[in-house]
Amino acid sequence: MSQVSDREKAEFRQQVGAWMQANRPADPGFLLPQSFMEVGSEQQLDFLREWQHKVWSAGYLGMAWPRQYGGQGQDPVYQSIADQEMRRHGVPICFNVIGLGWAGPLINDIGTEAEKARYLKGILSGEDIWCQGFSEPDHGSDLGSAQLRARREGDEYVLNGTKIWTTMGNFAKYMILLARTNPQVERKYDGLSFFLAPMQVPGIDPRPIRKLTGEYGFTETFFTDARIPASCLMGEEGQGWKIAMRTLQYERGAEAGAAGGLAFVRIAIDDMIAELADVERDGEPALQDPAVRDHVVQMIMEEKAVVLCDRRAAIQALTTDYPFSLPLSNKLRFTESTRRMRQMAINLQGADGGLYVGDTAARQGGFWQRAYLNSFSATIGGGTSQVQANIIAEHILGLPK
Amino acid sequence: MSVIGNTALEFTDDQAMVMDVARSFCAGRSPLERVRGLLESDLGYDPAVWGEMVDMGWPGMALPEEVGGSGLGVSAAVPVCEAMGRSLLGGPLLATLLAGQLLLRASAGGAGSAVLEAIAAGAPATIALLDGADWGSEQIRCELGSDGILHGVKQQVMEAAAAEWLVVVAQEQGKPVLAVVPAAAIAPEARRDHVLIDATRRAQAVDFSGIQVAGDAVLRGPEVVRALRDVRLLGALLLAAEAGGSAASCLDTTVEYLKTRTQFGKLIGSYQALKHPCVEILMALDATRSFVYHAATVVSDAPLDEDAEIACRMAKAQATETLKYAGDRAVQFHGGMGFTWDCDAQLYVRRAQWVQQAFGDAQHHRKRLARLLLDR
Numbered sequence: 001m002s003q004v005s006d007r008e009k010a011e012f013r014q015q016v017g018a019w020m021q022a023n024r025p026a027d028p029g030f031l032l033p034q035s036f037m038e039v040g041s042e043q044q045l046d047f048l049r050e051w052q053h054k055v056w057s058a059g060y061l062g063m064a065w066p067r068q069y070g071g072q073g074q075d076p077v078y079q080s081i082a083d084q085e086m087r088r089h090g091v092p093i094c095f096n097v098i099g100l101g102w103a104g105p106l107i108n109d110i111g112t113e114a115e116k117a118r119y120l121k122g123i124l125s126g127e128d129i130w131c132q133g134f135s136e137p138d139h140g141s142d143l144g145s146a147q148l149r150a151r152r153e154g155d156e157y158v159l160n161g162t163k164i165w166t167t168m169g170n171f172a173k174y175m176i177l178l179a180r181t182n183p184q185v186e187r188k189y190d191g192l193s194f195f196l197a198p199m200q201v202p203g204i205d206p207r208p209i210r211k212l213t214g215e216y217g218f219t220e221t222f223f224t225d226a227r228i229p230a231s232c233l234m235g236e237e238g239q240g241w242k243i244a245m246r247t248l249q250y251e252r253g254a255e256a257g258a259a260g261g262l263a264f265v266r267i268a269i270d271d272m273i274a275e276l277a278d279v280e281r282d283g284e285p286a287l288q289d290p291a292v293r294d295h296v297v298q299m300i301m302e303e304k305a306v307v308l309c310d311r312r313a314a315i316q317a318l319t320t321d322y323p324f325s326l327p328l329s330n331k332l333r334f335t336e337s338t339r340r341m342r343q344m345a346i347n348l349q350g351a352d353g354g355l356y357v358g359d360t361a362a363r364q365g366g367f368w369q370r371a372y373l374n375s376f377s378a379t380i381g382g383g384t385s386q387v388q389a390n391i392i393a394e395h396i397l398g399l400p401k
Numbered sequence: 402m403s404v405i406g407n408t409a410l411e412f413t414d415d416q417a418m419v420m421d422v423a424r425s426f427c428a429g430r431s432p433l434e435r436v437r438g439l440l441e442s443d444l445g446y447d448p449a450v451w452g453e454m455v456d457m458g459w460p461g462m463a464l465p466e467e468v469g470g471s472g473l474g475v476s477a478a479v480p481v482c483e484a485m486g487r488s489l490l491g492g493p494l495l496a497t498l499l500a501g502q503l504l505l506r507a508s509a510g511g512a513g514s515a516v517l518e519a520i521a522a523g524a525p526a527t528i529a530l531l532d533g534a535d536w537g538s539e540q541i542r543c544e545l546g547s548d549g550i551l552h553g554v555k556q557q558v559m560e561a562a563a564a565e566w567l568v569v570v571a572q573e574q575g576k577p578v579l580a581v582v583p584a585a586a587i588a589p590e591a592r593r594d595h596v597l598i599d600a601t602r603r604a605q606a607v608d609f610s611g612i613q614v615a616g617d618a619v620l621r622g623p624e625v626v627r628a629l630r631d632v633r634l635l636g637a638l639l640l641a642a643e644a645g646g647s648a649a650s651c652l653d654t655t656v657e658y659l660k661t662r663t664q665f666g667k668l669i670g671s672y673q674a675l676k677h678p679c680v681e682i683l684m685a686l687d688a689t690r691s692f693v694y695h696a697a698t699v700v701s702d703a704p705l706d707e708d709a710e711i712a713c714r715m716a717k718a719q720a721t722e723t724l725k726y727a728g729d730r731a732v733q734f735h736g737g738m739g740f741t742w743d744c745d746a747q748l749y750v751r752r753a754q755w756v757q758q759a760f761g762d763a764q765h766h767r768k769r770l771a772r773l774l775l776d777r
Contacts, residue, residue: 270403270404270405273404273775287775290768293767293771293775294764294768296771296775297767297770297771297774297775300404300770300774301688301692301719301770303405304406304408304692305687305691305692305719307405307408308408308410308688308691308692308695309687309688311408311409311410311691311695312410312687315410315411317412317416317417317420318412318694321649322683325683325687329683329684329687332680332684333687333688386673386677389680390676392680392684393670393677393679393680397652397679397680397683398656398660399656399660399676399679400660400667400670401671
């Protein structure tokens with residue numbers, strides 16, 4: 001439980017809110033990424049790196065991390081408040097998400113002193129970009145089957161194989177890497193190990209993947225006899241699966257150990273309604289068209305349902321039928337609703353809906369078109385909606401496999 | 402201001418207690434074979450079960466203690482209606498609760514309190530609301546003349562045969578009034594039994610023409626206008642709760658079948674074409690319960706504010722669509738069995754068609770929501 005008084009929290013909220021208000025960057029003149037998975041150019045990277053550094057320097061990032069490693073050593077509730085204020089003021093993301101939300105908290109939790117001293121500060125300052133090497137081309141949703149081989153040779157491990165969907169793989173200095181050190185085990189999970197691997201070594205070749213948006217953000221990362229120091233192994237050989245699963249818990253925010261900062265810019269239904277205020281259809285404002293109105297109200301209800309389901313999930317007496325239904329369906333509900341809303345925003349633009357990023361007449365620079373295309377990263381990544389539906393059907397409703 | 406607006410959702414200990422009692426009572430008194438036993442009966446419900454509901458104080462649960470009620474407020478009725486919906490338990494409770502709310506909210510000066518006392522003591526009551534088929538119409542055709550005599554036919558008066566008191570919505574020189582009519586004042590030939598698609602409920606068309614209403618049995622004034630508006634919203638909420646309950650047991654019925662029926666050597670529940678719609682129903686059900694209990698959080702005995710109006714309309718719009726989909730798929734997924742009277746899917750799909758209309762369908766509510774959310 002937090003020991004911070006309500007008055008202290010309110011004062012801090014006001015202070016951080018004022019800072020965000022005063023320091024919110026001006027429109028850079030190019031489209032900024034809405035999530036850390038969309039950093040596709042040096043221009044975007046430089047901008048976001050500068051912003052994260054500024055937030056950290058002001059003391060609003062890594063607030064609950066130890067002081068000697070660049071943090072503030074404060075109660076995590078402060079970071080939660082800072083995150084809420086960042087969201088409320090619509091500031092850019094803190095882009096180094098794999099470092100801030102995955103690698104950093106993990107190192108804080110179970111890393112050695114040497115690892116903490118070496119890695120944590122660079123994560124917060126934005127100097128050291130981190131990426132994640134879990135998924136492989138042949139094992140999209142099935143991490144336990146990872147095949148990238150790490151073979152011990154003296155003081156080194158020799159890496160061979162391929163990782164895919166490596167976010168910012170072409171910019172990253174380090175990777176959290178799940179690799180197979182022992183192919184001869186009974187349970188496939190027991191042969192996996194976890195590494196804090198350097199990216200700038202011979203034999204590691206991150207090739208940017210061009211997304212359906214036309215932009216970049218991920219790489220396919222090839223490892224060919226790449227040698228990394230044996231000291232990069234985290235924990236012991238064979239503990240990889242356990243450690244990888246542990247990293248997932250930090251997604252729950254500052255209270256769970258994450259450094260904080262926004263990982264993505266939330267696009268709300270209000271943004272779409274505001275965007276449509278001057279759009280016409282059949283010579284009338286689109287928002288006066290009965291069919292459009294009906295559709296918009298349905299989308300408002302979808303978004304509101306996400307919030308209300310979250311509220312209800314906290315009330316045990318109202319979740320007795322299928323106790324895990326709400327937490328397990330949250331991703332499916334949220335990501336599908338988001339995708340539909342962005343699609344609708346394009347539908348309603350009339351001829352402008354056919355324009356794209358790069359056309360000077362595109363509404364908001366093609367923001368909605370790009371946002372819709374990017375929304376598939378959430379309905380596919382982290383388990384496709386169809387796999388999610390199978391999981392819910394089998395684990396919640398008890399339907400057969 | 403965000404269009405998402407108020408998202409309060411609380412559940413009181415009182416509500417939790419009521420929910421526990423209601424769920425076990427309804428499950429015990431209304432297993433599906435008893436529901437089926439009542440489908441073709443005249444009354445449509447078991448008077449002994451109604452008697453037990455009266456003993457538990459349910460007709461007066463949302464009425465204040467001054468008239469003999471429990472003072473729990475209308476939010477406490479929400480889990481009861483949900484539990485009744487889950488067990489397809491019919492009877493006059495829902496109509497009585499709404500008639501009580503209408504009188505309570507319309508009687509500023511204490512008029513109608515004798516009837517409220519009767520309701521709290523267990524006298525079934527109902528509202529004679531509809532003149533035609535349009536739930537969204539504000540036009541009232543039934544008229545109260547200057548001589549105190551009613552003229553007009555009311556349609557689909559819920560549980561009219563059971564009601565001891567009927568609250569008739571009429572107009573007097575163009576202004577809405579409520580006329581409280583005892584059942585005995587209505588001649589048998591003035592009543593016509595409807596045949597409802599949902600055979601678990603009953604309703605009548607009632608011709609009130611020629612009935613003389615006593616002066617102290619008429620409620621007038623701005624409170625009546627407000628009370629009518631509020632009770633339409635509360636009707637939407639209570640039916641949303643009921644529909645949500647029905648959708649939950651409908652899904653259970655379908656899922657149970659998919660776990661036991663084998664075709665082509667496999668349990669049919671393993672096919673994704675059947676699995677995924679069940680997940681959609683579950684998620685719609687989750688949304689329904691969230692909207693319903695959010696609405697239950699923001700309504701009160703006071704005149705309903707805009708947040709409450711939005712919440713009740715969303716609850717009904719969501720619940721209606723959920724039960725429609727759940728019932729529709731229940732029939733389809735039961736295959737040939739689903740086409741039969743003996744398959745329980747028919748109970749849900751038929752209820753869905755009735756409840757989607759009552760107190761306004763989804764499109765009606767979304768149309769009103771659009772005004773509230775987009776025109777400010």
